[in-house]
Amino acid sequence: MHPLIDVPALARLLRSEPPPILLDVRWHLSGPPGIDSYRRGHLPGAVFVDLDRDVAGPPGRAGRHPLPAAADFEAAMRRAGVSSDRPVVVYDDADSTAAARVWWSLRYFGHERVRVLDGGYHAWTEAGRTVTTEEPAVKPGDFIAQAGRLPVLDAEGAAVLAKSGVLLDARAAERYRGETEPIDPVAGHIPGAVNAPTHGNVGVDGRFLPSQLLRERFAQLGATDAADVGVYCGSGVTAAHEILALTIAGVPAALYVGSWSNWVTDPTNPVATGESGAHGH
Template identity: 60%
Template structure:
Protein backbone atom coordinates (compact mmCIF):
# COMPACT_ATOMS: atom_id res chain seq x y z
CA UNK A 1 0.00 0.00 0.00
CA UNK A 2 1.31 3.45 -0.89
CA UNK A 3 2.23 5.69 2.05
CA UNK A 4 0.38 8.48 0.21
CA UNK A 5 -3.32 8.92 -0.39
CA UNK A 6 -5.13 11.28 -2.77
CA UNK A 7 -8.18 13.37 -1.99
CA UNK A 8 -10.40 11.10 -4.09
CA UNK A 9 -9.04 7.99 -2.36
CA UNK A 10 -9.59 9.56 1.05
CA UNK A 11 -13.18 10.48 0.24
CA UNK A 12 -13.86 6.91 -0.93
CA UNK A 13 -12.66 5.26 2.30
CA UNK A 14 -15.42 3.51 4.22
CA UNK A 15 -15.32 3.53 7.15
CA UNK A 16 -13.60 6.89 7.40
CA UNK A 17 -10.10 6.87 8.89
CA UNK A 18 -8.94 8.89 11.86
CA UNK A 19 -7.99 12.26 10.36
CA UNK A 20 -5.09 14.22 11.85
CA UNK A 21 -4.18 17.83 11.05
CA UNK A 22 -0.55 18.46 11.94
CA UNK A 23 -0.14 21.89 10.36
CA UNK A 24 3.10 23.38 11.69
CA UNK A 25 5.36 26.31 10.89
CA UNK A 26 8.98 26.31 12.03
CA UNK A 27 9.00 30.07 12.58
CA UNK A 28 5.26 30.52 13.28
CA UNK A 29 2.44 31.33 13.40
CA UNK A 30 1.25 28.34 15.45
CA UNK A 31 -0.40 25.59 13.41
CA UNK A 32 -3.33 25.50 15.81
CA UNK A 33 -4.38 28.92 14.55
CA UNK A 34 -4.63 27.58 11.00
CA UNK A 35 -6.54 24.53 12.24
CA UNK A 36 -9.00 26.71 14.13
CA UNK A 37 -9.57 28.78 10.99
CA UNK A 38 -10.59 25.71 8.99
CA UNK A 39 -9.71 22.04 8.68
CA UNK A 40 -10.96 18.83 7.07
CA UNK A 41 -14.25 17.65 8.58
CA UNK A 42 -13.59 15.25 11.44
CA UNK A 43 -9.88 16.10 11.72
CA UNK A 44 -8.13 16.36 15.08
CA UNK A 45 -5.20 18.72 15.62
CA UNK A 46 -1.88 17.30 16.79
CA UNK A 47 0.89 19.66 17.84
CA UNK A 48 4.28 18.71 16.42
CA UNK A 49 6.33 20.43 19.12
CA UNK A 50 4.54 18.94 22.13
CA UNK A 51 3.02 15.65 20.91
CA UNK A 52 5.40 14.51 18.16
CA UNK A 53 8.62 15.51 19.91
CA UNK A 54 10.08 15.56 23.39
CA UNK A 55 11.47 18.66 25.08
CA UNK A 56 14.58 19.96 23.26
CA UNK A 57 17.93 18.50 24.28
CA UNK A 58 19.88 17.01 22.77
CA UNK A 59 18.49 18.14 19.45
CA UNK A 60 15.51 20.40 18.81
CA UNK A 61 12.92 17.68 18.17
CA UNK A 62 13.95 14.47 19.93
CA UNK A 63 11.62 11.51 20.15
CA UNK A 64 8.58 11.96 22.41
CA UNK A 65 8.07 9.45 25.18
CA UNK A 66 5.56 6.63 24.85
CA UNK A 67 3.29 8.12 27.52
CA UNK A 68 2.84 11.29 25.48
CA UNK A 69 2.07 9.36 22.29
CA UNK A 70 -0.32 7.03 24.10
CA UNK A 71 -2.26 10.08 25.35
CA UNK A 72 -2.42 11.38 21.79
CA UNK A 73 -3.69 8.04 20.50
CA UNK A 74 -6.40 8.09 23.17
CA UNK A 75 -7.51 11.61 22.27
CA UNK A 76 -7.66 10.64 18.60
CA UNK A 77 -9.60 7.46 19.30
CA UNK A 78 -6.87 5.23 17.84
CA UNK A 79 -7.70 1.95 19.54
CA UNK A 80 -5.56 -0.61 17.70
CA UNK A 81 -2.30 -0.92 15.82
CA UNK A 82 -4.17 -1.28 12.53
CA UNK A 83 -6.60 1.63 13.02
CA UNK A 84 -6.54 3.52 9.69
CA UNK A 85 -5.06 7.01 10.11
CA UNK A 86 -4.56 9.77 7.53
CA UNK A 87 -2.36 12.74 8.41
CA UNK A 88 -2.02 16.02 6.57
CA UNK A 89 -0.69 19.55 6.87
CA UNK A 90 -1.09 22.76 4.88
CA UNK A 91 0.35 21.47 1.60
CA UNK A 92 3.85 19.99 1.33
CA UNK A 93 3.57 17.22 3.95
CA UNK A 94 6.72 18.18 5.87
CA UNK A 95 4.96 18.05 9.24
CA UNK A 96 2.59 15.28 8.15
CA UNK A 97 5.57 13.08 7.28
CA UNK A 98 6.94 13.57 10.81
CA UNK A 99 3.56 12.56 12.25
CA UNK A 100 3.42 9.45 10.10
CA UNK A 101 6.95 8.46 11.06
CA UNK A 102 6.31 8.96 14.80
CA UNK A 103 3.02 7.09 14.71
CA UNK A 104 4.60 4.16 12.90
CA UNK A 105 7.65 4.16 15.18
CA UNK A 106 5.27 3.82 18.13
CA UNK A 107 3.34 0.92 16.65
CA UNK A 108 0.67 2.00 14.17
CA UNK A 109 0.69 0.08 10.91
CA UNK A 110 -1.85 1.89 8.69
CA UNK A 111 -0.84 5.55 8.48
CA UNK A 112 -0.93 7.48 5.22
CA UNK A 113 -0.22 11.06 4.22
CA UNK A 114 -2.76 13.11 2.26
CA UNK A 115 -0.72 14.11 -0.78
CA UNK A 116 -0.91 17.88 -1.16
CA UNK A 117 -2.56 18.33 2.21
CA UNK A 118 -5.25 20.85 2.95
CA UNK A 119 -4.41 22.76 -0.25
CA UNK A 120 -5.18 19.69 -2.36
CA UNK A 121 -8.46 19.18 -0.47
CA UNK A 122 -9.54 22.73 -1.22
CA UNK A 123 -8.33 22.55 -4.82
CA UNK A 124 -10.66 19.57 -5.27
CA UNK A 125 -13.59 21.75 -4.19
CA UNK A 126 -14.00 20.18 -0.77
CA UNK A 127 -15.20 22.21 2.19
CA UNK A 128 -13.51 22.95 5.50
CA UNK A 129 -15.02 23.17 8.95
CA UNK A 130 -14.22 24.79 12.29
CA UNK A 131 -15.97 22.06 14.29
CA UNK A 132 -13.72 20.07 16.60
CA UNK A 133 -14.48 16.35 16.96
CA UNK A 134 -14.93 14.91 20.46
CA UNK A 135 -11.90 13.40 22.16
CA UNK A 136 -11.67 9.65 22.41
CA UNK A 137 -11.90 7.83 25.72
CA UNK A 138 -9.51 4.93 25.13
CA UNK A 139 -6.52 4.35 22.95
CA UNK A 140 -3.78 2.07 21.72
CA UNK A 141 -0.74 1.85 23.99
CA UNK A 142 2.27 3.28 22.18
CA UNK A 143 5.48 1.26 22.25
CA UNK A 144 8.71 2.52 20.67
CA UNK A 145 10.97 0.72 18.25
CA UNK A 146 8.73 -0.30 15.35
CA UNK A 147 10.95 1.53 12.85
CA UNK A 148 14.75 1.49 12.77
CA UNK A 149 16.43 4.69 13.88
CA UNK A 150 20.03 5.87 13.84
CA UNK A 151 22.09 7.66 16.45
CA UNK A 152 25.05 9.90 15.67
CA UNK A 153 27.52 7.03 15.41
CA UNK A 154 25.20 5.16 13.08
CA UNK A 155 24.81 8.22 10.87
CA UNK A 156 28.56 8.64 10.66
CA UNK A 157 28.94 4.99 9.67
CA UNK A 158 26.39 5.36 6.86
CA UNK A 159 28.13 8.53 5.64
CA UNK A 160 31.35 6.54 5.37
CA UNK A 161 30.11 3.31 3.83
CA UNK A 162 26.63 4.03 2.44
CA UNK A 163 24.56 7.05 1.41
CA UNK A 164 23.69 9.65 4.02
CA UNK A 165 21.30 12.25 2.62
CA UNK A 166 21.03 15.72 4.16
CA UNK A 167 17.50 17.01 3.51
CA UNK A 168 18.21 20.67 4.29
CA UNK A 169 18.55 23.59 1.87
CA UNK A 170 21.88 23.81 -0.01
CA UNK A 171 23.02 26.94 1.81
CA UNK A 172 22.55 25.28 5.20
CA UNK A 173 24.31 22.13 4.03
CA UNK A 174 27.24 24.23 2.79
CA UNK A 175 27.44 26.13 6.06
CA UNK A 176 26.80 29.46 4.34
CA UNK A 177 23.84 30.25 6.62
CA UNK A 178 22.37 28.62 9.69
CA UNK A 179 19.15 30.19 10.96
CA UNK A 180 18.29 27.59 13.59
CA UNK A 181 21.39 25.99 15.09
CA UNK A 182 24.57 27.43 16.66
CA UNK A 183 26.95 25.60 14.31
CA UNK A 184 26.75 25.62 10.51
CA UNK A 185 27.77 22.85 8.15
CA UNK A 186 27.02 19.17 7.63
CA UNK A 187 28.06 15.68 8.64
CA UNK A 188 31.23 14.76 6.73
CA UNK A 189 30.45 12.47 3.81
CA UNK A 190 26.79 13.44 3.62
CA UNK A 191 25.15 14.27 0.30
CA UNK A 192 22.81 17.22 -0.01
CA UNK A 193 19.31 16.26 -1.17
CA UNK A 194 16.93 19.14 -0.37
CA UNK A 195 13.58 17.61 0.41
CA UNK A 196 11.78 20.50 -1.26
CA UNK A 197 12.79 18.91 -4.59
CA UNK A 198 10.63 15.88 -3.82
CA UNK A 199 7.38 17.79 -4.36
CA UNK A 200 5.94 19.96 -7.11
CA UNK A 201 4.84 23.56 -6.76
CA UNK A 202 1.49 22.48 -5.29
CA UNK A 203 3.12 20.43 -2.54
CA UNK A 204 2.32 17.04 -4.09
CA UNK A 205 5.04 14.40 -4.29
CA UNK A 206 6.63 13.73 -7.65
CA UNK A 207 5.69 10.44 -9.33
CA UNK A 208 7.60 7.43 -8.03
CA UNK A 209 9.58 7.02 -11.25
CA UNK A 210 10.79 10.63 -11.07
CA UNK A 211 11.75 10.21 -7.44
CA UNK A 212 13.73 7.06 -8.26
CA UNK A 213 15.58 8.94 -10.99
CA UNK A 214 16.33 11.79 -8.62
CA UNK A 215 17.67 9.55 -5.89
CA UNK A 216 19.64 7.43 -8.33
CA UNK A 217 21.48 10.60 -9.30
CA UNK A 218 22.39 11.01 -5.64
CA UNK A 219 23.80 7.50 -5.39
CA UNK A 220 20.72 5.71 -4.05
CA UNK A 221 20.67 2.61 -6.20
CA UNK A 222 19.36 -0.04 -3.81
CA UNK A 223 22.78 -1.55 -3.22
CA UNK A 224 23.98 0.67 -0.38
CA UNK A 225 22.52 1.43 3.04
CA UNK A 226 20.64 4.75 2.97
CA UNK A 227 19.94 7.11 5.84
CA UNK A 228 18.56 10.63 6.08
CA UNK A 229 18.87 13.58 8.42
CA UNK A 230 17.99 17.27 8.49
CA UNK A 231 18.10 19.98 11.13
CA UNK A 232 15.94 18.36 13.81
CA UNK A 233 14.30 15.25 12.38
CA UNK A 234 11.25 16.80 10.71
CA UNK A 235 12.18 17.17 7.05
CA UNK A 236 14.26 13.99 7.35
CA UNK A 237 10.96 12.15 7.80
CA UNK A 238 9.73 13.83 4.62
CA UNK A 239 12.81 12.64 2.74
CA UNK A 240 12.27 9.13 4.09
CA UNK A 241 8.64 9.29 2.92
CA UNK A 242 9.74 10.31 -0.58
CA UNK A 243 12.21 7.43 -0.66
CA UNK A 244 9.56 4.99 0.55
CA UNK A 245 7.18 6.27 -2.13
CA UNK A 246 9.86 5.42 -4.67
CA UNK A 247 10.35 1.94 -3.22
CA UNK A 248 13.67 2.81 -1.59
CA UNK A 249 14.10 2.03 2.12
CA UNK A 250 15.93 4.51 4.33
CA UNK A 251 16.60 4.98 8.04
CA UNK A 252 16.17 8.30 9.85
CA UNK A 253 18.79 9.88 12.10
CA UNK A 254 16.13 11.42 14.29
CA UNK A 255 18.46 13.67 16.29
CA UNK A 256 19.85 15.13 13.06
CA UNK A 257 22.16 18.13 12.83
CA UNK A 258 20.88 19.83 15.99
CA UNK A 259 21.92 16.77 18.00
CA UNK A 260 25.12 16.08 16.05
CA UNK A 261 26.61 19.44 17.03
CA UNK A 262 25.96 19.00 20.77
CA UNK A 263 29.17 16.94 20.96
CA UNK A 264 32.12 19.18 20.01
CA UNK A 265 34.25 16.12 19.23
CA UNK A 266 32.09 15.29 16.22
CA UNK A 267 33.53 16.63 12.96
CA UNK A 268 31.82 19.33 10.92
CA UNK A 269 32.18 19.80 7.16
CA UNK A 270 31.35 22.89 5.11
CA UNK A 271 31.07 23.60 1.43
CA UNK A 272 29.07 21.84 -1.23
CA UNK A 273 31.56 19.01 -1.78
CA UNK A 274 30.69 15.86 0.15
CA UNK A 275 34.28 14.71 0.19
CA UNK A 276 33.38 11.40 -1.48
CA UNK A 277 35.08 10.11 -4.58
Protein backbone atom coordinates (compact mmCIF):
# COMPACT_ATOMS: atom_id res chain seq x y z
CA MET A 1 0.00 0.00 0.00
CA HIS A 2 1.39 3.41 -0.97
CA PRO A 3 1.95 5.42 2.24
CA LEU A 4 0.27 8.58 0.91
CA ILE A 5 -3.30 9.42 -0.08
CA ASP A 6 -4.48 12.62 -1.77
CA VAL A 7 -7.60 14.68 -1.05
CA PRO A 8 -9.86 13.35 -3.86
CA ALA A 9 -9.03 9.72 -3.00
CA LEU A 10 -9.68 10.32 0.71
CA ALA A 11 -12.98 12.07 -0.05
CA ARG A 12 -14.07 9.01 -2.05
CA LEU A 13 -12.99 6.63 0.71
CA LEU A 14 -14.90 8.59 3.36
CA ARG A 15 -18.10 7.98 1.38
CA SER A 16 -17.51 4.22 1.38
CA GLU A 17 -18.77 1.74 3.98
CA PRO A 18 -17.10 1.37 6.33
CA PRO A 19 -14.99 4.51 5.90
CA PRO A 20 -11.35 4.49 7.06
CA ILE A 21 -10.50 5.51 10.60
CA LEU A 22 -9.37 9.13 10.36
CA LEU A 23 -6.83 10.39 12.92
CA ASP A 24 -6.08 14.10 13.45
CA VAL A 25 -2.63 14.40 15.00
CA ARG A 26 -1.97 18.13 14.91
CA TRP A 27 1.01 18.83 17.13
CA HIS A 28 3.30 21.81 17.48
CA LEU A 29 6.62 21.75 19.30
CA SER A 30 5.92 25.34 20.28
CA GLY A 31 2.57 26.99 19.85
CA PRO A 32 -1.02 26.06 20.68
CA PRO A 33 -1.85 22.45 21.60
CA GLY A 34 -3.15 20.43 18.68
CA ILE A 35 -6.44 19.72 20.46
CA ASP A 36 -7.30 23.44 20.25
CA SER A 37 -6.81 23.40 16.47
CA TYR A 38 -8.89 20.21 16.27
CA ARG A 39 -11.78 21.77 18.18
CA ARG A 40 -11.80 24.79 15.88
CA GLY A 41 -12.34 22.52 12.88
CA HIS A 42 -11.31 19.11 11.57
CA LEU A 43 -12.09 16.65 8.80
CA PRO A 44 -15.55 15.08 9.27
CA GLY A 45 -15.26 11.91 11.37
CA ALA A 46 -11.67 12.57 12.47
CA VAL A 47 -10.62 11.60 16.00
CA PHE A 48 -7.90 13.61 17.77
CA VAL A 49 -4.73 11.75 18.79
CA ASP A 50 -2.22 13.41 21.13
CA LEU A 51 1.31 12.73 19.91
CA ASP A 52 2.96 13.22 23.33
CA ARG A 53 0.43 11.17 25.29
CA ASP A 54 -0.72 8.52 22.81
CA VAL A 55 2.24 7.91 20.50
CA ALA A 56 5.24 8.18 22.85
CA GLY A 57 6.30 6.88 26.22
CA PRO A 58 7.22 9.23 29.08
CA PRO A 59 10.31 11.35 28.32
CA GLY A 60 13.54 10.37 30.09
CA ARG A 61 16.83 8.62 29.39
CA ALA A 62 15.25 6.82 26.43
CA GLY A 63 14.62 10.22 24.81
CA ARG A 64 11.95 12.91 24.56
CA HIS A 65 9.55 10.77 22.49
CA PRO A 66 10.54 7.16 23.19
CA LEU A 67 8.52 4.21 21.96
CA PRO A 68 5.40 3.69 24.08
CA ALA A 69 4.78 0.31 25.70
CA ALA A 70 2.78 -1.88 23.32
CA ALA A 71 -0.14 -2.10 25.79
CA ASP A 72 -0.29 1.70 26.14
CA PHE A 73 -0.20 2.28 22.38
CA GLU A 74 -2.81 -0.41 21.82
CA ALA A 75 -5.14 1.18 24.39
CA ALA A 76 -4.68 4.67 22.87
CA MET A 77 -5.38 3.44 19.35
CA ARG A 78 -8.43 1.44 20.48
CA ARG A 79 -9.79 4.58 22.17
CA ALA A 80 -9.41 6.34 18.81
CA GLY A 81 -11.41 3.57 17.11
CA VAL A 82 -8.51 1.81 15.39
CA SER A 83 -9.12 -1.79 14.36
CA SER A 84 -6.70 -4.07 12.55
CA ASP A 85 -9.11 -4.78 9.68
CA ARG A 86 -9.94 -1.16 8.79
CA PRO A 87 -7.63 1.20 6.95
CA VAL A 88 -6.34 4.25 8.81
CA VAL A 89 -5.60 7.72 7.38
CA VAL A 90 -3.57 10.18 9.45
CA TYR A 91 -3.13 13.93 8.95
CA ASP A 92 -1.74 17.02 10.64
CA ASP A 93 -1.69 20.71 9.68
CA ALA A 94 2.00 21.11 8.85
CA ASP A 95 4.18 19.03 6.50
CA SER A 96 3.03 15.62 7.83
CA THR A 97 5.78 15.36 10.47
CA ALA A 98 3.44 14.41 13.32
CA ALA A 99 1.29 12.32 10.97
CA ALA A 100 4.39 10.41 9.85
CA ARG A 101 5.24 9.46 13.44
CA VAL A 102 1.73 8.01 13.89
CA TRP A 103 1.98 6.25 10.48
CA TRP A 104 5.33 4.77 11.49
CA SER A 105 4.12 3.76 14.96
CA LEU A 106 1.02 1.99 13.67
CA ARG A 107 3.17 0.13 11.12
CA TYR A 108 5.77 -0.71 13.77
CA PHE A 109 3.05 -2.18 15.99
CA GLY A 110 1.62 -4.24 13.14
CA HIS A 111 -1.12 -2.29 11.34
CA GLU A 112 -0.78 -3.04 7.63
CA ARG A 113 -3.03 -0.38 6.09
CA VAL A 114 -2.03 3.11 7.17
CA ARG A 115 -1.68 6.18 4.95
CA VAL A 116 -0.87 9.86 5.44
CA LEU A 117 -3.01 12.57 3.84
CA ASP A 118 -0.49 14.35 1.62
CA GLY A 119 -0.63 18.08 2.39
CA GLY A 120 -2.79 17.42 5.44
CA TYR A 121 -5.49 19.71 6.76
CA HIS A 122 -4.46 22.62 4.53
CA ALA A 123 -4.68 20.53 1.35
CA TRP A 124 -8.19 19.48 2.41
CA THR A 125 -9.44 23.01 3.08
CA GLU A 126 -7.70 24.51 0.04
CA ALA A 127 -9.58 21.99 -2.11
CA GLY A 128 -12.81 23.47 -0.74
CA ARG A 129 -13.71 20.40 1.32
CA THR A 130 -15.86 20.81 4.40
CA VAL A 131 -14.61 20.74 7.97
CA THR A 132 -16.61 20.37 11.17
CA THR A 133 -16.38 21.14 14.89
CA GLU A 134 -18.50 18.08 15.67
CA GLU A 135 -16.62 15.38 17.58
CA PRO A 136 -17.57 11.87 16.44
CA ALA A 137 -18.91 9.19 18.77
CA VAL A 138 -16.06 6.68 18.71
CA LYS A 139 -16.72 2.95 18.72
CA PRO A 140 -13.66 1.46 20.44
CA GLY A 141 -11.43 -0.51 18.08
CA ASP A 142 -9.87 -3.94 18.47
CA PHE A 143 -6.33 -3.17 17.27
CA ILE A 144 -3.70 -5.56 18.65
CA ALA A 145 -0.26 -4.00 19.01
CA GLN A 146 2.65 -6.32 18.22
CA ALA A 147 5.98 -4.51 18.47
CA GLY A 148 8.85 -4.95 16.07
CA ARG A 149 7.24 -4.92 12.62
CA LEU A 150 9.62 -2.20 11.39
CA PRO A 151 13.38 -1.98 12.06
CA VAL A 152 14.66 0.21 14.89
CA LEU A 153 18.09 1.24 16.16
CA ASP A 154 19.45 1.92 19.62
CA ALA A 155 22.47 4.16 20.31
CA GLU A 156 24.94 1.34 19.76
CA GLY A 157 23.28 0.32 16.49
CA ALA A 158 23.25 3.93 15.28
CA ALA A 159 26.97 4.30 16.01
CA VAL A 160 27.76 1.14 14.05
CA LEU A 161 25.53 2.11 11.12
CA ALA A 162 27.18 5.55 10.87
CA LYS A 163 30.41 3.70 10.05
CA SER A 164 29.18 0.66 8.10
CA GLY A 165 26.12 2.08 6.28
CA VAL A 166 24.33 5.41 5.99
CA LEU A 167 22.95 7.18 9.06
CA LEU A 168 20.85 10.21 8.14
CA ASP A 169 20.39 13.11 10.55
CA ALA A 170 16.99 14.63 9.72
CA ARG A 171 17.43 17.86 11.73
CA ALA A 172 18.09 21.33 10.36
CA ALA A 173 21.66 21.91 9.17
CA GLU A 174 22.57 24.35 11.95
CA ARG A 175 21.58 21.81 14.62
CA TYR A 176 23.52 19.07 12.82
CA ARG A 177 26.61 21.28 12.69
CA GLY A 178 26.23 22.08 16.38
CA GLU A 179 25.86 25.84 15.85
CA THR A 180 22.59 25.89 17.78
CA GLU A 181 20.67 23.44 19.96
CA PRO A 182 17.31 24.81 21.09
CA ILE A 183 16.12 21.71 22.94
CA ASP A 184 18.77 19.15 23.94
CA PRO A 185 21.62 19.81 26.40
CA VAL A 186 24.44 19.08 23.94
CA ALA A 187 24.87 20.38 20.36
CA GLY A 188 26.29 18.43 17.43
CA HIS A 189 25.68 15.12 15.66
CA ILE A 190 26.56 11.43 15.76
CA PRO A 191 30.03 11.01 14.20
CA GLY A 192 29.72 9.77 10.62
CA ALA A 193 26.06 10.77 10.22
CA VAL A 194 25.01 12.58 7.04
CA ASN A 195 22.70 15.61 7.23
CA ALA A 196 19.39 15.34 5.34
CA PRO A 197 16.97 17.95 6.76
CA THR A 198 13.35 16.84 6.47
CA HIS A 199 12.26 20.13 4.87
CA GLY A 200 13.99 18.85 1.73
CA ASN A 201 11.39 16.04 1.46
CA VAL A 202 8.48 18.35 0.71
CA GLY A 203 7.60 21.22 -1.58
CA VAL A 204 6.45 24.69 -0.50
CA ASP A 205 2.89 23.34 -0.30
CA GLY A 206 3.87 20.81 2.39
CA ARG A 207 3.35 17.87 0.03
CA PHE A 208 5.98 15.23 -0.53
CA LEU A 209 8.17 15.49 -3.61
CA PRO A 210 7.61 12.88 -6.34
CA SER A 211 9.26 9.52 -5.67
CA GLN A 212 11.88 10.02 -8.41
CA LEU A 213 13.08 13.31 -6.90
CA LEU A 214 13.20 11.76 -3.43
CA ARG A 215 15.17 8.80 -4.82
CA GLU A 216 17.69 11.21 -6.35
CA ARG A 217 17.90 13.27 -3.16
CA PHE A 218 18.70 10.25 -1.00
CA ALA A 219 20.99 8.60 -3.56
CA GLN A 220 23.22 11.71 -3.50
CA LEU A 221 23.63 11.08 0.24
CA GLY A 222 24.45 7.40 -0.27
CA ALA A 223 21.01 6.23 0.87
CA THR A 224 19.80 3.66 -1.68
CA ASP A 225 18.02 0.33 -1.42
CA ALA A 226 21.47 -1.31 -1.72
CA ALA A 227 22.72 0.34 1.50
CA ASP A 228 21.91 -0.18 5.18
CA VAL A 229 20.10 3.05 6.06
CA GLY A 230 19.05 4.48 9.41
CA VAL A 231 17.57 7.81 10.47
CA TYR A 232 17.57 9.92 13.63
CA CYS A 233 16.57 13.47 14.56
CA GLY A 234 16.05 15.21 17.89
CA SER A 235 13.48 12.87 19.41
CA GLY A 236 12.30 10.47 16.71
CA VAL A 237 9.47 12.54 15.23
CA THR A 238 10.98 14.27 12.19
CA ALA A 239 13.04 11.11 11.59
CA ALA A 240 9.75 9.25 11.04
CA HIS A 241 8.96 11.86 8.35
CA GLU A 242 12.30 11.01 6.72
CA ILE A 243 11.43 7.30 6.84
CA LEU A 244 8.12 8.05 5.14
CA ALA A 245 10.01 9.95 2.42
CA LEU A 246 12.49 7.08 2.08
CA THR A 247 9.59 4.63 1.81
CA ILE A 248 8.11 6.70 -1.04
CA ALA A 249 11.58 6.55 -2.64
CA GLY A 250 11.73 2.75 -2.25
CA VAL A 251 14.51 2.79 0.36
CA PRO A 252 13.97 0.72 3.54
CA ALA A 253 15.35 2.39 6.67
CA ALA A 254 15.54 1.84 10.43
CA LEU A 255 14.47 4.48 12.95
CA TYR A 256 16.62 5.43 15.94
CA VAL A 257 13.60 6.30 18.05
CA GLY A 258 15.54 7.78 20.97
CA SER A 259 17.56 9.90 18.52
CA TRP A 260 19.79 12.76 19.68
CA SER A 261 17.78 13.22 22.90
CA ASN A 262 18.79 9.66 23.90
CA TRP A 263 22.35 9.81 22.47
CA VAL A 264 23.35 12.76 24.67
CA THR A 265 22.17 11.10 27.92
CA ASP A 266 25.35 8.98 27.81
CA PRO A 267 28.42 11.21 28.31
CA THR A 268 30.65 8.52 26.77
CA ASN A 269 28.91 8.83 23.39
CA PRO A 270 31.09 10.89 21.01
CA VAL A 271 29.78 14.13 19.53
CA ALA A 272 30.83 15.66 16.20
CA THR A 273 30.31 19.26 15.07
CA GLY A 274 30.69 21.15 11.81
CA GLU A 275 30.32 19.64 8.37
CA SER A 276 31.04 15.95 8.17
CA GLY A 277 29.06 13.40 6.20
CA ALA A 278 31.83 11.15 4.97
CA HIS A 279 30.13 7.91 3.98
CA GLY A 280 31.33 4.84 5.79
CA HIS A 281 31.60 2.72 2.64
